[in-house]
Amino acid sequence: MFKSIAVRVSQGSQFIPDPRQASPTGFRGRPLIGAADCATDCAACVAACPTAAITLNPVAIDLGRCVLCGDCEPACPSARISFGNDVCMAATDRHKLTVSQSRPELDPIKVNEALRQRFGRSLKLRSVSAGGCNGCELEVNALTNVNFDIGRYGIDIVASPRHADGLVLTGPITRNMAQALQLCWDGMPEPKLVIAVGACAISGSPFEGSSAIDRSFLGRFAPTLYVPGCPPHPLTFVRGVLDLLGIAG
Amino acid sequence: MGPAKSVVMALTHDVQPVGLADWAAACAQALAAGERLLTLFGRREGDEGVLTTAVFVRSEASDRDESRLNVLRGRGRRGDAFASLTATYPAAQMFERELWEQTGLQPTGHPWLKPVRFEGARQQHMTDYPFFSVRGQDVHEVGVGPIHASVIEPGHFRFMCHGEQVHHLEIQLGYQHRGVEALLLQRPAAALGSLVESIAGDSSIAYAWGYCAALEALAGVTVGFEAERVRGVALELERVAMHLAGLTGLATDIAFLQGGATYGRLRTAIINAIMRVCGSRFGRGWLRPGGVRFGLTPGLRHDLLTTLAAFSKDIGQVNELMLGARSVRSRFQGVGTVSRQAAQELGLVGLAARASGVVFDTRASLPGRLYATHPVDVLHEDSGDCWARLKLRMREIDESVRWIREVLEAPQGELAQGNLVPLGPLWPDTLCVSVREGFRGPVVQALETAADGSLLHYKVQDPSLPNWFGLALAVRNNEISDFPICNKSFDLSYCGNDL
Numbered sequence: 070m071f072k073s074i075a076v077r078v079s080q081g082s083q084f085i086p087d088p089r090q091a092s093p094t095g096f097r098g099r100p101l102i103g104a105a106d107c108a109t110d111c112a113a114c115v116a117a118c119p120t121a122a123i124t125l126n127p128v129a130i131d132l133g134r135c136v137l138c139g140d141c142e143p144a145c146p147s148a149r150i151s152f153g154n155d156v157c158m159a160a161t162d163r164h165k166l167t168v169s170q171s172r173p174e175l176d177p178i179k180v181n182e183a184l185r186q187r188f189g190r191s192l193k194l195r196s197v198s199a200g201g202c203n204g205c206e207l208e209v210n211a212l213t214n215v216n217f218d219i220g221r222y223g224i225d226i227v228a229s230p231r232h233a234d235g236l237v238l239t240g241p242i243t244r245n246m247a248q249a250l251q252l253c254w255d256g257m258p259e260p261k262l263v264i265a266v267g268a269c270a271i272s273g274s275p276f277e278g279s280s281a282i283d284r285s286f287l288g289r290f291a292p293t294l295y296v297p298g299c300p301p302h303p304l305t306f307v308r309g310v311l312d313l314l315g316i317a318g
Numbered sequence: 319m320g321p322a323k324s325v326v327m328a329l330t331h332d333v334q335p336v337g338l339a340d341w342a343a344a345c346a347q348a349l350a351a352g353e354r355l356l357t358l359f360g361r362r363e364g365d366e367g368v369l370t371t372a373v374f375v376r377s378e379a380s381d382r383d384e385s386r387l388n389v390l391r392g393r394g395r396r397g398d399a400f401a402s403l404t405a406t407y408p409a410a411q412m413f414e415r416e417l418w419e420q421t422g423l424q425p426t427g428h429p430w431l432k433p434v435r436f437e438g439a440r441q442q443h444m445t446d447y448p449f450f451s452v453r454g455q456d457v458h459e460v461g462v463g464p465i466h467a468s469v470i471e472p473g474h475f476r477f478m479c480h481g482e483q484v485h486h487l488e489i490q491l492g493y494q495h496r497g498v499e500a501l502l503l504q505r506p507a508a509a510l511g512s513l514v515e516s517i518a519g520d521s522s523i524a525y526a527w528g529y530c531a532a533l534e535a536l537a538g539v540t541v542g543f544e545a546e547r548v549r550g551v552a553l554e555l556e557r558v559a560m561h562l563a564g565l566t567g568l569a570t571d572i573a574f575l576q577g578g579a580t581y582g583r584l585r586t587a588i589i590n591a592i593m594r595v596c597g598s599r600f601g602r603g604w605l606r607p608g609g610v611r612f613g614l615t616p617g618l619r620h621d622l623l624t625t626l627a628a629f630s631k632d633i634g635q636v637n638e639l640m641l642g643a644r645s646v647r648s649r650f651q652g653v654g655t656v657s658r659q660a661a662q663e664l665g666l667v668g669l670a671a672r673a674s675g676v677v678f679d680t681r682a683s684l685p686g687r688l689y690a691t692h693p694v695d696v697l698h699e700d701s702g703d704c705w706a707r708l709k710l711r712m713r714e715i716d717e718s719v720r721w722i723r724e725v726l727e728a729p730q731g732e733l734a735q736g737n738l739v740p741l742g743p744l745w746p747d748t749l750c751v752s753v754r755e756g757f758r759g760p761v762v763q764a765l766e767t768a769a770d771g772s773l774l775h776y777k778v779q780d781p782s783l784p785n786w787f788g789l790a791l792a793v794r795n796n797e798i799s800d801f802p803i804c805n806k807s808f809d810l811s812y813c814g815n816d817l
Contacts, residue, residue, distance in 0.1 A: 072639040076580055079632050083583045093590070097597025119505070119512040138512045138603040139611070152597065196469040200496045202519030202813050203471055204600055207563060210469045214566075214582040228467035237469075244441045245493045245816075246472055249464045275513045278504070281441060281497035299512075299602060300519065 083215045087318040088307045092154060096302055097137050099155040100130050102170045105147045117144035120274045129169035132158050133271040136299035158297045159309025163271070166295060180315035184293070187260060188234055189314045191223040194264070195233035195257065199250050200276065201240030204300035205267040209237055217303045222316050230256035238292070241269040241276040244283040251286060265292040266306065268299045321690035324680060325535045325752045326373075326387035330766065333391050333749065335369055338423070341392025342400040345372050349407045352377045353388060354678065355665055356753065357762045358413035360421040361775040366396045368421040371764065371777075373751050375683060386684060387751060399424040409665025412784050434783075435492035435816045444474075450488050452478040457485075460798060464493045471812035477798050487793040487801070489786050494816035502776040507533060507765075508607055508741055515602050518780055518814035520563070523549075523556040524756030526605040528763045532752040533607040536744040536767060545609040546688045547725050551622070552592075552604055554718040557757040559588045560809075561711040561718075567806040568708055569640065572649045580636040584629060591625045594618065608738035619726050626719055637712045650705035654792035654804035657702055666788045668759020668781045670808050673710045674702035680755045692725055704800075707807035744771040758782060758810065780814025 085091050107128065115123050118141050122134035128149060130141075141150050160166050160175050168175065198206050212219045213226060227233050230253045242250065254261075265287070268274035276282055294313055296306045311318065336344065349355060353374035360370040374388040394400070402425035403410035414425040416434045425431070436444050451459070457480055464472035472493040478486045498517055502510055514529040515522040527549050534541055562585035569577030589599040596604035596612040604612055614622070640646050656666070661674035671678055679696040681689045697713050699706035744767050751764045759781030768774040789808045793801055 072635070072642065073576060076576060076632075076636050076639050079635055080580055080583065083586075093593065095590075095594035095597060097603070117509075119509055136512050136516075136602070137598070138515075139597060140509075140511065140603065140606075143611070197465055198469075198471045198494075200494050200813065201471060202516045203811065204516070204519030204522070204602075206469050206471060207520060208599075211582075211586070214586065215579050216583055216586050226469055240494075241496060243493065243495055243816075245436055245444060245495050246464065248442065249472065249493065253465055269516075275516050276496045276498075276501065279497035279501050281437065281495050299516070300600065302599070 084218045085216055088217070088304055088311065089318045091304055093156065093302060093304065094154065096154040096156065097139050097152040098302065099132070099153055099158055099174070100135065100168060101151050101153050101173065102128050102130070102168065103149040103151070104170060105149050107149065108146050111146060113144045113146060114141040114150060117141045120268065120277070127169050127171065129167050131167045132175070132297040133163060133166040133295060134268060134274050135297065136268050136274060138299070156302045156304040157308060158301075158305050159312075160295050161293060161313065163295060166271070166297060178309060178312035181293075181313055184262070184313060185315040189316060192235060192310070192314065193225050193227045193233050194235045194237045195227055195230050195253065196237040196239065197250055197253050199238065199240040199246035200243035200282070201267065201269065205239035205269070208300040208303050209239065209266060209306070211303045212306060217307060219307060222311065224310060230254070231258065233257050233261070235262045235264055237264050237266055238270045239266045241273045241279075241282050242284050242286055244281055247283045247286065254286070254290065262293040263290050264294045264296060264310070266296045267301055268297060271295050271297060274299070320687065321685045322386040322683065323686045324684040324754065325531050325750065326389065327535050327748055327750045328389055330747045330749050333389050335391040335393035338370070338392050338394035338398050338400045341370055341372070341390060342403060344390050346403055346406065348374045348388060348390065349403065349409075355407070355409050355413070356387070356760065357751070357764065357777070357779045358410060358417065359764070359777045359779070360417045360423060361766075361777070362421060363393070368394050368396055368398070368423055370394070370417065370423070371749070373762070373764070389749065389751065394423055396422040397424065399426045402426055402428040404428050408663050409784065412787065416783070433492065435495045437492070437495050437497070441495070444490065444492060449476050449490070450478060450486060452480070452485055454480070456481050473812050475801070477801070479798065482797050484793050484796055484798060487790045489790050491786065491812060491815050494813040496813070496817065498817040499776055499778060502778075503773055507744060507773045511606050512602070517778055517817065518811045519600060520560055520811065521556065521756040521758065521761060521814070523552045523601040523605065524754045524761045525763070526601070527553060528752040528754040528761050530605050530607045531754070532750045532763055532765045533741060533744070535752070536748060536750050536765065537741040538745065539608065539739050539741055541609045541739055543687065544613070548610045548614055549605055550688050550692070551614065551722050551725055552601055553754070553756070554722045555588060555592050556601055557718045558715050559585055559592065560757040561715050562588065564711050564806065564809040565708070567809070568803060571802045571806050572646065574640065574643065574646055577636060577640045580632070584633055584636075587625060587629055591622055594621060606738055607741050611736060611738065613736035614726070623723065623726055626723060630719055633715065641709070641712075647705070650708055650803065651703060653704045653796060653800050654807060655701070655703040656788055656792050658700070660791055661702065661788065664787055664791065665784045667784055668755070669707065669710055669714065669757070670759070670785045670788050672696070672698040673706040675700045680753050680760045684753055692721060694721055704803050704807040746771045756781065759785065778817055780811050782810040782814045785810050786815060
């Protein structure tokens with residue numbers, strides 16, 4: 070009893086009061102592309118990128134592919150690429166996940182009125198890992214810990230697809246999981262949405278081109294929300310969902 | 319001669335392959351001599367050829383020099399048979415299954431040749447191979463997965479029960495198979511950092527270190543001792559963070575909610591400290607071939623020491639609360655027991671083995687310069703049950719924290735180096751095996767180069783591969799309701815198994 074109280078006192082208050090104001094120290098988040106000119110015919114960043122996330126003329130980084138490893142930063146002779154600690158990287162449109170010098174930030178997520186009405190006070194999510202390396206899975210788990218505590222917004226992870234409004238998809242979607250993923254989706258009642266979490270789920274990223282991957286599911290059911298990162302910071306997820314559903318902080 | 323290294327290199331023409339039968343006999347001889355089987359695998363050679371490799375750790379008694387790893391190679395053709403080692407040495411069972419699945423060699427007499435991960439042509443045919451079945455009155459089967467109730471990787475578990483009692487658990491994995499080993503050969507050897515960190519993403523640092531060490535050895539580069547020390551600190555931070563994830567799960571699974579909440583936020587403190595050093599809560603991008611991208615500046619050293627000081631106090635308190643609670647003891651003690659003999663015979667590794675009294679830790683048996691200078695205290699428990707694995711996680715956290723402090727507070731040696739030694743071309747025709755003791759156990763990576771120095775084969779072996787069968791054994795004669803805590807107490811990797 071006294072031990073329990075002592076642990077409770079040490080625990081103190083751990084929750085992040087307003088996820089929209091939080092700014093994680095040291096996080097290698099949204100890349101910043103500087104104004105300097107590229108050296109002639111230089112493609113060092115493209116060569117250094119393990120997931121073909123960088124394109125040239127002008128330099129642009131696709132956050133749907135980027136694993137935020139930072140290998141491009143030291144490779145660039147003109148020091149054009151650096152990383153800030155911004156977690157705001159979620160988007161509702163796959164084609165708008167790219168940052169460049171002229172478009173340094175992603176568009177703010179617009180509140181989806183229909184979704185807000187339906188799920189703004191209660192969103193139940195079923196997580197399916199389809200080849201996820203346990204990085205994204207641990208960060209999705211962290212959403213419910215005492216720090217991020219998404220339960221306070223009415224967002225919960227549930228066990229049964231029957232209880233779920235949304236599918237949280239992690240991993241590049243392996244062929245061996247394709248059927249189970251489809252069965253889980255079919256078991257969820259309408260209306261329902263897909264949230265693609267992590268570079269693997271969004272684009273296949275490091276596993277793209279593998280013969281063990283089958284991404285046809287996403288061809289049939291486009292995600293409503295894309296949450297980039299490798300793995301994404303829980304705050305990237307929280308802010309994306311709060312903005313999408315118009316939930317106040 | 320220095321301390322035994324965790325990397326072994328051999329020119330492939332110096333380890334001449336023998337015939338398959340002779341190779342199997344030599345493997346049996348090594349096992350009979352008490353050597354520990356670290357890995358056993360094969361690769362295709364041309365259309366029909368198969369080259370097999372087995373790596374053993376020589377026992378303490380024969381510790382004379384740096385080469386404590388013993389490499390045996392054999393050559394056969396697809397479809398060839400050899401006498402299975404498994405009948406005499408069950409520790410070989412998983413390796414032989416994988417060898418059969420990947421190369422088509424036939425280990426004659428293997429009791430259970432079931433695909434490990436249903437790769438290649440077997441993809442999406444996961445129901446083709448029959449499960450064990452038990453018949454009789456009051457006998458029933460319960461199938462769980464691949465998708466489980468919580469946020470966890472997929473795998474299928476089939477319980478064969480008699481009344482409440484589990485007779486056997488059959489574990490079927492492969493759902494996570496991403497074709498990692500093939501992908502590792504499609505890109506330049508020096509550019510695999512990110513992919514290697516995603517093989518088992520909760521062990522990014524162990525994998526990255528093993529990969530870097532292998533590549534550096536193949537390129538003939540020695541990284542500075544300061545970089546090794548930073549890598550050591552990184553690995554122990556990962557161990558602390560993941561043992562905390564395990565403790566969170568164990569506490570939550572028995573509805574000991576205060577423990578769950580406290581271990582959860584303690585883990586946050588550790589992984590946020592990792593992030594302040596290298597930008598990622600999982601240590602992604604921290605280690606790269608040639609050194610570390612982020613050194614430990616005096617400021618970061620101070621930051622880590624402060625974090626650990628606050629952490630130590632709080633974790634001691636919650637450990638005491640948890641271990642002192644009668645409800646916790648009664649739930650974990652005597653549940654999911656694996657005897658020392660079973661652990662040894664099955665070749666269990668890492669924490670799962672040490673919790674059953676098998677004292678084996680590659681940081682001690684293959685220490686290299688780092689762990690020879692800063693030795694790790696190898697801990698073990700004897701009871702082999704969930705309680706032992708719970709307690710050992712707590713004790714290993716304490717030991718890791720002690721070790722990190724020792725290194726960070728060591729007066730000599732800089733830790734601030736954040737630059738990378740450039741790597742030249744890799745040695746041609748060379749086999750390099752590297753071992754790193756991750757939080758689950760030894761992560762083994764075997765890289766072989768071709769005549770032009772390019773990678774010919776990249777074999778990955780997660781400690782989960784041999785350990786999954788340990789879980790199956792632990793659940794026997796328990797109840798299905800004991801499975802979640804048994805599973806969590808092993809805390810094995812699905813994608814590390816499935817690759």
